Amino acid sequence: MPVYYYILLLSTSFLWAGNFIAGKYLVGYASPLVLTELRWVIALIALLPFILLKEKTLKFPKKALFPLIGMGLTGIVLFNLFMYLALTYTTADNVGLISTLNPIAIALLSFLFFKEKLSAQKYIAILISLIGIMIVLSHGDLQKLIQLKFNVGDIYMMIAVVCWGLYSILGKVAMRTVSPFLSTFWSGMFGVIMIVPFIVKDLEITNPPPSFWVAALYTGVGATVLGMVFWNIGVKNVGSTTAGMFLNFNPIFTAALAYYFLGERMGVAQWIGAIIVIIGVYLFTNEKLLSRLNLVGNKVVEKVPQ
Numbered sequence: 001m002p003v004y005y006y007i008l009l010l011s012t013s014f015l016w017a018g019n020f021i022a023g024k025y026l027v028g029y030a031s032p033l034v035l036t037e038l039r040w041v042i043a044l045i046a047l048l049p050f051i052l053l054k055e056k057t058l059k060f061p062k063k064a065l066f067p068l069i070g071m072g073l074t075g076i077v078l079f080n081l082f083m084y085l086a087l088t089y090t091t092a093d094n095v096g097l098i099s100t101l102n103p104i105a106i107a108l109l110s111f112l113f114f115k116e117k118l119s120a121q122k123y124i125a126i127l128i129s130l131i132g133i134m135i136v137l138s139h140g141d142l143q144k145l146i147q148l149k150f151n152v153g154d155i156y157m158m159i160a161v162v163c164w165g166l167y168s169i170l171g172k173v174a175m176r177t178v179s180p181f182l183s184t185f186w187s188g189m190f191g192v193i194m195i196v197p198f199i200v201k202d203l204e205i206t207n208p209p210p211s212f213w214v215a216a217l218y219t220g221v222g223a224t225v226l227g228m229v230f231w232n233i234g235v236k237n238v239g240s241t242t243a244g245m246f247l248n249f250n251p252i253f254t255a256a257l258a259y260y261f262l263g264e265r266m267g268v269a270q271w272i273g274a275i276i277v278i279i280g281v282y283l284f285t286n287e288k289l290l291s292r293l294n295l296v297g298n299k300v301v302e303k304v305p306q
Helices: 002-028 032-054 063-089 092-114 120-138 143-145 154-173 180-197 208-239 241-261 268-285 289-302
Strands: none
Touching: 002 063, 002 092, 002 208, 002 241, 032 063, 032 180, 032 208, 063 154, 063 180, 063 241, 092 120, 092 154, 092 241, 092 268, 120 154, 120 268, 154 180, 154 208, 180 208, 208 241, 208 289
8 A cells, every 4th residue: 555655655756746847837927926826726725625525524523723834934925925036037857856855854853843853874864965055956966065055046946955855844744634625725815815915916927939838737736736636635644754765856857857858967066965965864764774885884894703
C-alpha cells in the first residue's frame, strides 16, 4: 500500500514542477495576488464535486477552524504571493531548486512549534543543503556570496519555502480531524476570501491570449486540485518528513520542463549546487543512512585480522 502513496507524491512533484513553468508564463499578464486568486477560484470550482461525492458534506469540526485559516494564510496567500514574485525576477529552474528546501523548513518549524527533535545527521544535512543553496543563489560567484548580493527572486522563493513549511505543519494539525479533501478545500476558500480586499480595485489581466487560460486551468486543476490533494493524502499516510523527500524531484522535473517550454538552461554552478542540495536533503530525510554506514564500517573492522 505505501507504494501507492509514493506514486501520488512523485506525481505531486511533477505537477508542481509544471506549476513553476506555467507560473513563469502567467506573471507577464497579471499581478501575483490576481494570479493566486484566479488559480484558487478555478481550483475550488474543480474541487467541489469531488468533495460532495467523497465527503457528502462541507462541514468541519470547530477545533479545525484556526488551523484551516492558518493554512489559507500561509499556503494559499503567502506561499503563492512569494512564489509568483519569485518567478517575476528569477528563473523557473531556480524556483524549482529552492523548493527542495521544503522538507528542511517543515522539520525546523516542527522543532520550533512541536519540539520534534533533530538528530546530528539532520544538522549536518541542513548545513550541506545551505551550502548548495548558497552556490545556486550566487551562481558560484564568491564575490556575490561575500557581499550577500543575490537575485531578489531567489530570496522571495526562500520566503515561500518558509510559508510552505508553516502550511504543512498546520495541515498536520488540521488533518487530525479533517480529511485531505476538506482541508484543501477550506484552506483554499479562506485564502481566496483573504485576498479579495487587496485586489478588488485592481483586478486586471493584461490582454491574455488563449494560452494564458490554458496555463491558468493547469495551475488551478492540475497543480492545485490534484497536486494539493495528492500531497495531503501523502502527508497523512506517510508523514510530512517522508513526503517532503519526494520534493527532491522538483528541480529535476522543473529543469526538464523549463528547458523544453522556456528554453532555460542551468549553468555549471547551478548544477553543482543542485547536486549538493539534493544530497543534503536526502541525508536529511534518510535518518538511518549514517547509522547503516557506521554499522557496515564496524563489521568490516571486525573482519580485519588482528
